[in-house]
Amino acid sequence: MGSGKTSAIINKMFSVTNHNENFIFITPFLSEIERIIKHNDEMCQFKQPFNNGSGKLEDLHKLLANGENIATTHALFLKATDETIQLIHEGGYILILDEVLDVLHNFNEVVPKDKRITYKKSAKDEDGDFEWLINNGYIKSDENYNVQWHGPATSNFHYSEVKRLAENNTLRCIDNVLFWEYPQEVFKAFSEIYVLTYLFEGSILDKYFQMYNLHYKKVSSEKVGHSFQLCSYSDDLKIRQQFANLINIYEGNLNDIGNKKSAFSVSWLKSANKDRLNKIKKVIRNYRDSVKAKSSEIMWTTIKQNRIDEKLSNVKGFRFTKQLTAKDKKLSEKELNKLRCFVPCNARATNDFADRTVLLYLINRFLNPEVKKYFAKRGFPLDEDQFATSEMIQWIWRSAIRKGKPIHLFVPSSRMRGLLYNWLGVQPSRRTDPVRIAS
Numbered sequence: 001m002g003s004g005k006t007s008a009i010i011n012k013m014f015s016v017t018n019h020n021e022n023f024i025f026i027t028p029f030l031s032e033i034e035r036i037i038k039h040n041d042e043m044c045q046f047k048q049p050f051n052n053g054s055g056k057l058e059d060l061h062k063l064l065a066n067g068e069n070i071a072t073t074h075a076l077f078l079k080a081t082d083e084t085i086q087l088i089h090e091g092g093y094i095l096i097l098d099e100v101l102d103v104l105h106n107f108n109e110v111v112p113k114d115k116r117i118t119y120k121k122s123a124k125d126e127d128g129d130f131e132w133l134i135n136n137g138y139i140k141s142d143e144n145y146n147v148q149w150h151g152p153a154t155s156n157f158h159y160s161e162v163k164r165l166a167e168n169n170t171l172r173c174i175d176n177v178l179f180w181e182y183p184q185e186v187f188k189a190f191s192e193i194y195v196l197t198y199l200f201e202g203s204i205l206d207k208y209f210q211m212y213n214l215h216y217k218k219v220s221s222e223k224v225g226h227s228f229q230l231c232s233y234s235d236d237l238k239i240r241q242q243f244a245n246l247i248n249i250y251e252g253n254l255n256d257i258g259n260k261k262s263a264f265s266v267s268w269l270k271s272a273n274k275d276r277l278n279k280i281k282k283v284i285r286n287y288r289d290s291v292k293a294k295s296s297e298i299m300w301t302t303i304k305q306n307r308i309d310e311k312l313s314n315v316k317g318f319r320f321t322k323q324l325t326a327k328d329k330k331l332s333e334k335e336l337n338k339l340r341c342f343v344p345c346n347a348r349a350t351n352d353f354a355d356r357t358v359l360l361y362l363i364n365r366f367l368n369p370e371v372k373k374y375f376a377k378r379g380f381p382l383d384e385d386q387f388a389t390s391e392m393i394q395w396i397w398r399s400a401i402r403k404g405k406p407i408h409l410f411v412p413s414s415r416m417r418g419l420l421y422n423w424l425g426v427q428p429s430r431r432t433d434p435v436r437i438a439s
Contacts, residue, residue: 004228005196006032006349008221009096010039012230013069019043022091024190025071027098028349030334036071046071060084067091074101078110080186088189095190099197099348100205104371107171107178111161117178130176133159139166139173145374147171147178174370184212194219197348198397202390204371207380237425244424246401249417250410251429254283254290258412264364270306277308281315284360287410288317293358296321299399300360301345309342312362318342345391347398356399357407364413365391389419 013023013036025036025046036046046069049060056072057079063070064087078101108116117129133139138151139162149166157163165171165180172179187193187209193216200206200218209216218233257279262268272280288298295317302308313319320339322328328339338352345363347353365388375382392411401407411417421428 004221004223006035006098008228008230009194009196010036011227013046013096014039014041014044022067022093023069023096024088024093025069025096025098026074026077026101027071028074030073032098032349033071033073045069048072049076057081057084061087064088064091064093074099077101077186078182080183085183085185085189088186092191093189094192095187095194097193097195100195100200100203101182103182103205103208104172104374105180107162107165107180110165110180115161117159117162119177128176129159130173130178133162138162141173144378145172145174147173172374174374177370179370179374182208184208184214187212187214197394199386199390199393202383202386202388204375204382204387207375207382211375211378211380240423241425243401244426246404246406247396247424248406248408249420249429250287250290250408254287254410255412255414255417257283258364258417259414261415262364264302264362264413264416265366266303266305266363268364269303269308272306272308277311280362281312283412284312284318284362284410285315287360288358291358291408293317293408295319295341297356297358298341298360299343299353299356299358300341300362301343301347301395302362303345313342343395343398345395348394350398351402353398354400354402357405359396359399359407360410361392361395361416362412364388364416385419388416389423392416392420393423 009025012018013025023046025033027033033048037048040046047063049056049063049070049072052059056076060070060072060076061083064084108119119129130139133151134141136151138149138159140148140150142148146169147162147166149163151163162171162178168183170180170183172181193214195205195216197203208214219230220232220234221228222231223229258264260268284300298317298321300312300318302312318341321341322339324339328336331339343353343356345365367382367384367387372382372384396407396409399407411420417428
């Protein structure tokens, strides 16, 4: 929540008393790696793996073997191998994980495009991919959904990636859908683990830690003098209620579009016809006009499936913070993203949008049904409302509120708005300031 967690952990890592400890700092963003490395001094140096011809993972292994302090990305950390695990264990490393790691992925998200499975459905005289693999004795799934490979080794086999991941014990099968799960052994190789995030209990990583008996301790940060330090965990309701004074949550007739519990969910948005899309466009245009928002003040989100984000971007003032010049169009994708009004719903650990004061949260978050079922059957059910609250709060805190500045917020989903009020510990205001919907 912009409360100085990263600053506090930087102070811990660079503290004189910790110079004999080895740290690995894992973050989603290169900018945070640069932030860590800028603090390097004679006594404590952090290094970043590079591709020097044999790949970043090979360079990571060299750094680990030399006992270096390391700052790298989630993406590289997810590629950890048995060699990575051994080197982490031997180096006695402490893990600093900036934001939660996605530990469960759809199979096709972690394999090369040319090796992906089409997931065809069973036909009358033809098995689907999974039925074929099972019926021909290639794979078996145990009571914990772990997939084992039992088939022969075959060259140029269409299911070679299934074989490889199953033999690595990282493949799970849930209702005939294959998932890749991050190996627990990586986390167990560390002497200590810190996770820098907020509302951790609403995350999949929390249940994953519980499932594999991986212990963690919650801490908070506090300002001591001119710097931040780690302290005992606190999530004071009074502090959250103070934030309520900074958030002008819209209550008016534009919210009528989101009265149904399913409104703005992935399925509701994916099935949106032309009339529904036009109504959403009309609503967000009217909200923007009601608060007299400039494009440079706006950040908004929705789903990317079925190109819903692109279709809603067509509303004037919702694409970029300004009209792009020829020079702007030559910017890198990273720099260009800072000029967009659209901010992905899973955006975390970034300050790029800390000047935005008008927010539109056009999504109703629910868990992936297969993932939800997987953890429930393993005896670690996920709280869907807690998950949705965590995701929404993380997104809101990308804005100017992280700097203590007031914001305007439009959350048309009645479910998500209710979860927000519950988290803030306040009651919804009466329906005031109704906005006339322009035709």
